[in-house]
Amino acid sequence: MSYPSIYPTGTTVYDPTKCWNGYTIFQAAEEGALLIDMNGAGVNMWKGLHGFPNKLLPGGQVFGHLGVRNPAYGMQDQTDLVQVDWDGNVVWKFDKYEYIEDPGEPPQWMARQHHDFQRTGNPVGYYVPGMEPQTDKGNTLLLCHKTLKNPKISDKTLLDDTIIEVNWDGEIIWEWCCSDHFDSYGFDEGAKNILARDPNYRLAGGGQGDWMHINTMSVLGPNKWYDAGDERFHPDNIIWDARETNIAAIISKKTGKVVWQIGPNYDSSEQLRKLGWIIGMHHAHMIPRGLPGEGNILIFDNGGWAGYGLPNPGAPKGIKNALRDYSRVIELDPTTLKIVWQYTPTEAGYMMPYDANRFYSPFISSAQRLPNGNTLITEGSGGRIIEVTAEHELVWEYISPYWGKQLKLNMVYRAYRAPYEWVPQLAKPKEVPIAKIEVATFRVPGAASLAPVKETTVVGAKPYLLDPGVLCVAATDE
Amino acid sequence: MYTIYSATGCTRCKIVMTKMRELSIDYQEYDMKAEGKEAFQRFYAANRKAIYRGPEGVEFPVLTDGQVIRQGLGPALAWLQAGHELDGFFRIGVLHKEWLDGITVSGGDAGKSDDFLAVLRHLKKNAMRLQVETNGKNTEVLASVIKEGLADRLVMSILGPLSLYSKIAGMLISEDEVKKSIALVAQFPEKQFQTSVVPICRDSGEVSYLTPGEIGEAAALIAEAAGNKQQPYLIRLFRPEGTQDEALKQVESINSGMLLPYRSAARVHQVKTEIEKAD
Numbered sequence: 001m002s003y004p005s006i007y008p009t010g011t012t013v014y015d016p017t018k019c020w021n022g023y024t025i026f027q028a029a030e031e032g033a034l035l036i037d038m039n040g041a042g043v044n045m046w047k048g049l050h051g052f053p054n055k056l057l058p059g060g061q062v063f064g065h066l067g068v069r070n071p072a073y074g075m076q077d078q079t080d081l082v083q084v085d086w087d088g089n090v091v092w093k094f095d096k097y098e099y100i101e102d103p104g105e106p107p108q109w110m111a112r113q114h115h116d117f118q119r120t121g122n123p124v125g126y127y128v129p130g131m132e133p134q135t136d137k138g139n140t141l142l143l144c145h146k147t148l149k150n151p152k153i154s155d156k157t158l159l160d161d162t163i164i165e166v167n168w169d170g171e172i173i174w175e176w177c178c179s180d181h182f183d184s185y186g187f188d189e190g191a192k193n194i195l196a197r198d199p200n201y202r203l204a205g206g207g208q209g210d211w212m213h214i215n216t217m218s219v220l221g222p223n224k225w226y227d228a229g230d231e232r233f234h235p236d237n238i239i240w241d242a243r244e245t246n247i248a249a250i251i252s253k254k255t256g257k258v259v260w261q262i263g264p265n266y267d268s269s270e271q272l273r274k275l276g277w278i279i280g281m282h283h284a285h286m287i288p289r290g291l292p293g294e295g296n297i298l299i300f301d302n303g304g305w306a307g308y309g310l311p312n313p314g315a316p317k318g319i320k321n322a323l324r325d326y327s328r329v330i331e332l333d334p335t336t337l338k339i340v341w342q343y344t345p346t347e348a349g350y351m352m353p354y355d356a357n358r359f360y361s362p363f364i365s366s367a368q369r370l371p372n373g374n375t376l377i378t379e380g381s382g383g384r385i386i387e388v389t390a391e392h393e394l395v396w397e398y399i400s401p402y403w404g405k406q407l408k409l410n411m412v413y414r415a416y417r418a419p420y421e422w423v424p425q426l427a428k429p430k431e432v433p434i435a436k437i438e439v440a441t442f443r444v445p446g447a448a449s450l451a452p453v454k455e456t457t458v459v460g461a462k463p464y465l466l467d468p469g470v471l472c473v474a475a476t477d478e
Numbered sequence: 479m480y481t482i483y484s485a486t487g488c489t490r491c492k493i494v495m496t497k498m499r500e501l502s503i504d505y506q507e508y509d510m511k512a513e514g515k516e517a518f519q520r521f522y523a524a525n526r527k528a529i530y531r532g533p534e535g536v537e538f539p540v541l542t543d544g545q546v547i548r549q550g551l552g553p554a555l556a557w558l559q560a561g562h563e564l565d566g567f568f569r570i571g572v573l574h575k576e577w578l579d580g581i582t583v584s585g586g587d588a589g590k591s592d593d594f595l596a597v598l599r600h601l602k603k604n605a606m607r608l609q610v611e612t613n614g615k616n617t618e619v620l621a622s623v624i625k626e627g628l629a630d631r632l633v634m635s636i637l638g639p640l641s642l643y644s645k646i647a648g649m650l651i652s653e654d655e656v657k658k659s660i661a662l663v664a665q666f667p668e669k670q671f672q673t674s675v676v677p678i679c680r681d682s683g684e685v686s687y688l689t690p691g692e693i694g695e696a697a698a699l700i701a702e703a704a705g706n707k708q709q710p711y712l713i714r715l716f717r718p719e720g721t722q723d724e725a726l727k728q729v730e731s732i733n734s735g736m737l738l739p740y741r742s743a744a745r746v747h748q749v750k751t752e753i754e755k756a757d
Contacts, residue, residue, distance in 0.1 A: 099708070101708070172742060174738070
């Protein structure tokens with residue numbers, strides 16, 4: 001698809017009367033954790049604080065990391081999880097998961113954390129009225145890595161995903177290991193075959209199979225399903241999703257077993273066929289009690305490339321064999337798997353499938369439900385953060401101007417919106433509406449205006465007769 | 479005349495038969511997968527209690543002189559070498575193919591070390607890879623095993639803190655021997671330290687599991703004797719079925735999740751501590 005080389009960054013769309021106004025925190029590529037107001041002004045840049053992701057806490061504190069393991073030896077292993085105050089002081093830290101001795105590097109304890117974490121008080125890691133994360137006590141759940149071998153999966157070394165719970169003193173009090181439950185994930189023989197040959201082999205650390213790649217993890221919290229007697233949705237249970245396998249699952253905190261799951265295949269039942277393939281997903285979580293849509297599962301369905309199975313022209317070996325070139329945000333009822341709300345290229349106003357990849361992030365990304373029913377969507381690969389109403393109106397848009405030097409991307413892994421009250425250090429910022437810009441007439445200095453200098457009538461020319469049915473490719477539902 | 483019950487293609491059985499020929503011992507072989515099937519079934523039915531049947535079936539070879547039954551490669555060779563004199567050094571293991579375990583330098587009489595080492599030499603001559611275990615007792619025997627290259631992997635069970643060591647072992651083990659053994663094992667290329675979180679009868683009469691603090695002391699003991707904190711150290715689950723003590727069999731079992739505080743306590747002194755997962 002065409003992507004302009006010149007385009008405005010920062011806040012480009014803003015209607016304060018329709019937004020859920022607050023601060024937005026995200027990791028500015030290779031800069032630090034950045035907190036912006038609705039007009040895009042940076043109100044605090046925690047310089048050098050890594051974020052996988054950054055999350056704001058009440059009191060103007062922020063979660064992040066002090067460093068990452070040398071990629072030659074580890075993949076996406078954050079050295080620690082730290083809680084940092086407004087002025088940059090580390091007020092809490094965890095790193096004692098594994099003692100790492102990498103060649104040429106000082107031996108040290110590392111958390112090997114990646115992609116997500118949660119603190120007692122708030123199940124999902126973003127603002128929920130009445131569910132504030134604890135900042136001076138409480139336990140923390142971390143999504144971490146463990147390097148191991150599991151002959152059931154492959155003879156290759158695996159980069160496995162684990163979830164640990166640590167108390168305020170940093171003691172690990174609970175641990176769950178993804179590969180322990182391999183038999184329960186429902187891989188067919190085609191998937192097992194390719195997993196054994198190539199469990200998503202990555203070069204870091206002498207080669208490791210990042211076979212699942214779990215990228216989100218949160219607690220269900222209190223919810224209507226459990227209140228109605230469905231034990232699968234016990235409030236302590238944990239939901240996660242894995243981008244390589246196209247699985248979203250809920251595990252029992254008590255037993256560690258999978259109690260609810262979608263994927264890895266989406267053609268095995270009528271419900272799943274209607275849901276459609278969820279490919280390379282991120283941020284699957286249960287909308288917490290207190291927010292519109294509570295109890296539903298919200299997912300950023302990336303599209304892109306993921307899955308294990310039979311080879312096809314797009315995946316000659318059968319790895320990453322499910323492909324799609326657009327994204328969707330879907331909200332589904334976990335008991336019926338029916339989509340109750342969605343934001344896809346269609347709702348974004350793009351013609352499907354011709355212009356579908358105008359809403360597309362093949363990796364990273366997220367979706368946060370806001371208290372007024374809006375949804376904050378991070379379309380991460382292009383650094384685009386948007387807020388849309390329940391009626392799909394775009395009411396806020398921010399394009400990250402921060403391009404990395406080591407990785408030439410302005411990517412945003414995940415952005416979160418938080419209330420102004422969480423930053424008592426600042427007065428409430430001004431909310432300045434941005435008048436809608438007509439793209440057709442928007443010009444850079446030196447460019448000519450829209451209207452042609454000469455308009456010539458051609459005798460006999462007939463009106464344009466255009467319909468999606470006359471384009472070279474069929475519409476998705478034609 | 480000895481009788482050996484074997485299985486077709488059983489390499490371990492062949493090693494035992496080779497030894498019997500070296501010792502000019504007459505024997506009769508019954509291959510339980512071929513012509514000896516019925517003979518073995520009769521023997522098994524008559525001696526069920528003396529024959530171990532594991533999750534994967536009966537371990538072969540099974541050797542008998544008509545009075546004594548010895549099962550498994552190590553116990554069979556030990557019996558051929560020195561009869562009862564080597565009791566305690568060898569038991570049926572769990573490893574397969576070229577690996578043999580169930581060899582415990584601490585398990586037998588150190589005065590019979592010559593015969594013990596002879597058995598190990600025979601195993602090495604037959605291309606077996608040996609996992610040798612110790613709990614610290616019989617350090618000199620361990621030193622000889624290492625010196626002669628008769629072990630491929632060493633596993634040392636650190637029974638607990640020194641203050642409880644002999645109590646857990648059920649016999650006197652000198653602290654000096656434990657530390658010397660740790661030092662020897664720590665320098666070996668392929669090794670594992672381990673401690674099972676076992677219940678013990680306290681001085682008060684109460685039966686309770688080793689505490690995380692006590693496991694921490696065990697880890698500190700390794701650090702002191704090994705001279706570093708980077709030894710591979712595994713905290714293991716107690717298996718009631720493996721104990722002879724009826725009182726301990728009644729103790730409520732623990733699971734892997736309950737070992738996390740033990741790991742935290744141990745990691746202060748041994749940074750590579752991990753916990754065993756239940757099967």
